[in-house]
Each structure stands twice: as C-alpha cells, then as structure tokens.
Amino acid sequence: MYPDPSSRSAALYERARRVLPDGVSRGTVRVDPYPVYVASGQGAWVTDVDGNRYLDANNNYTAIVLGHADPVVTEAVTRQLGRGSAFSLATEAEVRLAELLCERAGFDRIRFCNSGTEAVMTAVKAARAFTGRTRIAKVEGGYHGAYDHVEVSLDAAGGTWGDPTAPTGVPYAAGTPASVLAETVVLPYNDAEATASLLRTHGHDLAAVVLDTLPSRVGMPEPDRAFLDTVFGVAREVGALVILDEVITFRLGPGGNAARLGLQPDLTTLGKIIGGGFPVGAVAGRAEVMDVFSPLDGARPRLPAGGTFSANSITMVAGLACMEQLDTAAFDRLATMGERVRGGVRAIFAETGFPGQVTGDGSLFRLHPHDRPVRNYRDARHDPAEAAFMARLHRQLLNRGVYLTTYGMGCLSLAMTDVDLGHLLDAVADGLRAELSSATA
Ligand SMILES: Cc1ncc(COP(=O)(O)O)c(C=O)c1O
Incomplete structure (x- = not known):
C-alpha cells in the first residue's frame, strides 16, 4: 500500500x-x-x-x-542505436518524419527541436522575427512549457488575478522580470468579447497569440466557436500571428485539433507523441513565416537557431515508427x-x-x-x-x-x-x- x-x-x-x-x-x-x-x-x-x-x-x-x-519503435531504435545516435550531419530520418507530418497536417515547413518548451519558445521568437513586434498574448492558466513569457499567469490565484475580463499578468517563478509581464497579455479562455477587446487594445505591438484548444490546466473545457473565431479573426485584423500549441492535442487526430476544428494557424508547436517516446519538439507552419529560419539572398536568417540534439537520429526514427502506426x-x-x-x-x-x-x-x-x-x-x-x-x-x-x-x-x-x-x-x-x-x- x-x-x-x-x-x-x-x-x-x-x-x-x-x-x-x-x-x-x-x-x-x-x-x-x-x-x-x-x-x-x-x-x-x-x-x-x-x-x-x-x-x-x-x-x-x-x-x-x-x-x-512498443515493439516496432523498439526495433527501429535498436537498429539505429547500432548506427549511432547523434551526428553533426543531417539524416534521412529527419526528412522522412518532416514529410509525414507536413503531409498529414498541411504544414509547409517544419523544424525539429528537443521539447515542447523549446518548440513554443522558438515559435514565439519566429513570430517576433516575422512581425518585428515583441509582445505575445496567452490564455490565463494555459500551460505551454517553461519559457518565461508563456509561464505568465500559469497558476494565477484569487487576490492577484484581477478582473476576469482583463486578467492581471501574474508571475509564475520568483524573479520573473517585470519586462516579461509587460510583454505578455493575458486572455480569459472562452470569453470572446473580452478577448476581442484585449487583442484590439494591445494589437499594434502583438507578435502572436499562443493558444491551446484543449488546455489541461484550464480544465480541458470545450472551446467555444465564437472564442476561436475571435482569436483567429482579431489576430489577423491586428497583424499578429496565431501559434497553435498542439503539443498535447496532436494526439486528437491525424491533422491535430486544428484539422478537426477547421483552424488555420500561422505556426503550430508539436512535441510529445511525435518523438515516439523520446525527447522532441517541433515548430511548423506557413512557408512565409517559417522562412525566418532561412538565409534570404545570402544574408543570415532573421532567426538563427541551432540545437545540438535537434532532430537526433534516435528521436527521428522513433517518431517515424510511432507516427506511421497512427x-x-x-x-x-x-x-x-x-x-x-x-x-x-x-x-x-x-x-x-x-x-x-x-x-x-x-x-x-x-x-x-x-x-x-x-x-x-x-x-x-x-x-x-x-x-x-x-x-x-x-x-x-x-x-x-x-x-x-x-x-x-x-x-x-x-x-x-x-x-x-x-x-x-x-x-x-x-x-x-x-x-x-x-x-x-
Ligand atoms: C500544451 C503544452 N505545451 C508545451 C508543453 C511543454 O512541453 P515539454 O514538457 O516537452 O517541454 C507542454 C507540456 O506538458 C504542454 O502540455
């Protein structure tokens, strides 16, 4: 016992x-x-x-x-272990997993990293690099990993959380810089009217809205259609991107919850199941936005990004062996x-x-x-x-x-x-x- x-x-x-x-x-x-x-x-x-x-x-x-x-994943990983786990060279497995995910979910491009936290951080930086703006909006209580800006108001509590229609940004970790709070707008989930008003008020300097359509810490409520339409419609109106966090919800269907709900985010963050049990994250989306990672006209990319273990062979073959079975x-x-x-x-x-x-x-x-x-x-x-x-x-x-x-x-x-x-x-x-x-x- x-x-x-x-x-x-x-x-x-x-x-x-x-x-x-x-x-x-x-x-x-x-x-x-x-x-x-x-x-x-x-x-x-x-x-x-x-x-x-x-x-x-x-x-x-x-x-x-x-x-x-899982026997198929175990076999694929065991075979790859005998050939080496991580290289400073690109691999075919990375291309194959990228092809599978892009084809299923309709992404133009995808870039792998090592965790959902890293995926969300990278997506936020990509949105900033694309829009030239710095602030983001996220839902009160929404969990998107350990990146400072998306941790704001993760465990906000009565007394400091403020007006339900304009929640106060509450620090999660001791020592959170005031600048992080100033750069994060907190939205009330499923409140279309309040969300529209907050997005319009702060829209001129918003790079992105980060959204999970089945947020576990928010209680996994069904998302109201009016709320979803407001986030996507007003974000577009004010020139902000929508980052759909599908780190968990990608297990809801072959094209994630975006396909089930008919949503077309600019960027999507992935993690968890796509690594077949190994550490993984990914940012995917429209080519125009994902181009922030590419050198244009021979110049450096707007968002240079490395990562020693990104797209390592073990994760890639495990992810492929898992996703092919789904x-x-x-x-x-x-x-x-x-x-x-x-x-x-x-x-x-x-x-x-x-x-x-x-x-x-x-x-x-x-x-x-x-x-x-x-x-x-x-x-x-x-x-x-x-x-x-x-x-x-x-x-x-x-x-x-x-x-x-x-x-x-x-x-x-x-x-x-x-x-x-x-x-x-x-x-x-x-x-x-x-x-x-x-x-x-
Ligand atoms: C919706 C969502 N986004 C991001 C993350 C962060 O992923 P990781 O734990 O791989 O950093 C999580 C983790 O639970 C999550 O649930």
Whole structure:
C-alpha cells in the first residue's frame, strides 16, 4: 500500500533528496510523500521498483500513445542505436518524419527541436522575427512549457488575478522580470468579447497569440466557436500571428485539433507523441513565416537557431515508427476509448451521487471534484479542499493499480484493452466510494 516507508521507492527518494533538489528532476513526478520509482513499462502497464503494477493512465503526461516499449519503435531504435545516435550531419530520418507530418497536417515547413518548451519558445521568437513586434498574448492558466513569457499567469490565484475580463499578468517563478509581464497579455479562455477587446487594445505591438484548444490546466473545457473565431479573426485584423500549441492535442487526430476544428494557424508547436517516446519538439507552419529560419539572398536568417540534439537520429526514427502506426483507425479507436472512459466516470459520479464532472476529448480526460460549469481557468482551478480531495483520490487509484496525474488529468494509450479500461473504471468507482465513506465516517 502507498505510502509505505519501508518500500524501495521511499528509500530511493531519501537518497534522491541528497543529490537532487526536492529529490527529482521534474516537479511533475512528485507525489506526496514520495514519488513512485518505475522499474519497467510494457504496453499499458508499468511496474515499480517494489513490484507493484499500475495501469498507466498518465502516459508520461500524454507523450506515450502506443504504450510502453512498443515493439516496432523498439526495433527501429535498436537498429539505429547500432548506427549511432547523434551526428553533426543531417539524416534521412529527419526528412522522412518532416514529410509525414507536413503531409498529414498541411504544414509547409517544419523544424525539429528537443521539447515542447523549446518548440513554443522558438515559435514565439519566429513570430517576433516575422512581425518585428515583441509582445505575445496567452490564455490565463494555459500551460505551454517553461519559457518565461508563456509561464505568465500559469497558476494565477484569487487576490492577484484581477478582473476576469482583463486578467492581471501574474508571475509564475520568483524573479520573473517585470519586462516579461509587460510583454505578455493575458486572455480569459472562452470569453470572446473580452478577448476581442484585449487583442484590439494591445494589437499594434502583438507578435502572436499562443493558444491551446484543449488546455489541461484550464480544465480541458470545450472551446467555444465564437472564442476561436475571435482569436483567429482579431489576430489577423491586428497583424499578429496565431501559434497553435498542439503539443498535447496532436494526439486528437491525424491533422491535430486544428484539422478537426477547421483552424488555420500561422505556426503550430508539436512535441510529445511525435518523438515516439523520446525527447522532441517541433515548430511548423506557413512557408512565409517559417522562412525566418532561412538565409534570404545570402544574408543570415532573421532567426538563427541551432540545437545540438535537434532532430537526433534516435528521436527521428522513433517518431517515424510511432507516427506511421497512427492511422485514422488508430485515432478513431483512441476517441472511442476516451468516450467510454468519460461516459463511465460520469455514470460512476451519478451512481455515487458525487457532484463531480469529466471534461476532455479523444484519448484525454480530466476529472473535476465539483459541479460548477468549467469554461475557463478560474472555473477549473481547485480550491485547497478540492486539491486535497484530488490528492486523496490519486492515492486511492494508486492503491488500486492505476496511475493518473495528481490533478485528475488522464490519458489513454492504444495498448489499453477493454479489460484495462474496465480496470480503470472499477478503480475510479471503488476509490471514490472508499474516499466518500471515509469522509462520512
Ligand atoms: C500544451 C503544452 N505545451 C508545451 C508543453 C511543454 O512541453 P515539454 O514538457 O516537452 O517541454 C507542454 C507540456 O506538458 C504542454 O502540455
């Protein structure tokens, strides 16, 4: 049972804290009182160093789509490992993955890097280089990685977040320069009228609007059509670019969520699934904008960009082996699985009388421990009691062999069977019942 002070995971964490600040290299693996240390993953399941097995409904925060140790990806990577992992020369695998992604999603050009953070940072710099403007706009609560400007108002809270129709830019990290706040306009998700007004007010010096159409920290609400049309229409009107962050949503369909929603962004940022389980990021888009990376008329590019491990051979062959398996039938199956899970959890909430709700799309879902309508970050943000409830539910699921995120976001993989989905739903039902009965005891 978790937590167990005599477990190998607990002991590893003790050692880890002596050499890693807070014992980890990424806050997202932290679970209180200690992270679970994984020994291996196979398909839909992971096994920890104490021999406990969990159905992986987190999938490395949505990066794993085929399941762990997929045989085709493993074979491609193993073959490439014998030929070398990273070179100061270009590779055919890079060209092949670029061709596949451009063909599927309608990008003119794509450039690879090593993470979603780097992709978003590079896209913002590309928009600046293209427009000659410096400011950006982003949605309150929207997560786009660790680049300073897109971190603004990531975890804004009541007291400092200001007017809901003109949110105050709140620093995320201590020491955020005031200039970063001044260069970032914060938009309220799904509020078309307020967004139009903010974009028009700041439009003359906006380089880009950065947008995710299923933002996990904003609660994964469905995007209002009027809001999407406003972002795209007013951005165009004021001469700003739209950067669609599809680092997560690219798992929703062969052309990402842009194709499903009929959106035509200037730039798109990618990451997670396109690396087949290896570190990756990419910026893609219209040729005219992507030309900021190319030397024009023999001059230096407007945006020079290197990257020692960008498009390294291992990531490229893994990404290709993964993306080639994601045909239309695979995306359809992920969507059907997601509907089953969201519907199943809704039924559990109804049966238990728990006033929770589920949002999400395709293979992604988010559980909310309340029934107020979720349209934006302020609706979705957990108060301390809700955050504590979700942490307890996470532990209930852990002890029933399911690994979710601590804040209730879940993600399915193609390796999951119907039996696995049943296991996930049984764990939610039993875990919720246990939590509810301990609350009334
Ligand atoms: C929408 C979105 N953009 C960007 C990122 C950053 O990606 P990475 O963690 O690869 O830097 C994430 C990571 O979760 C994300 O969810």
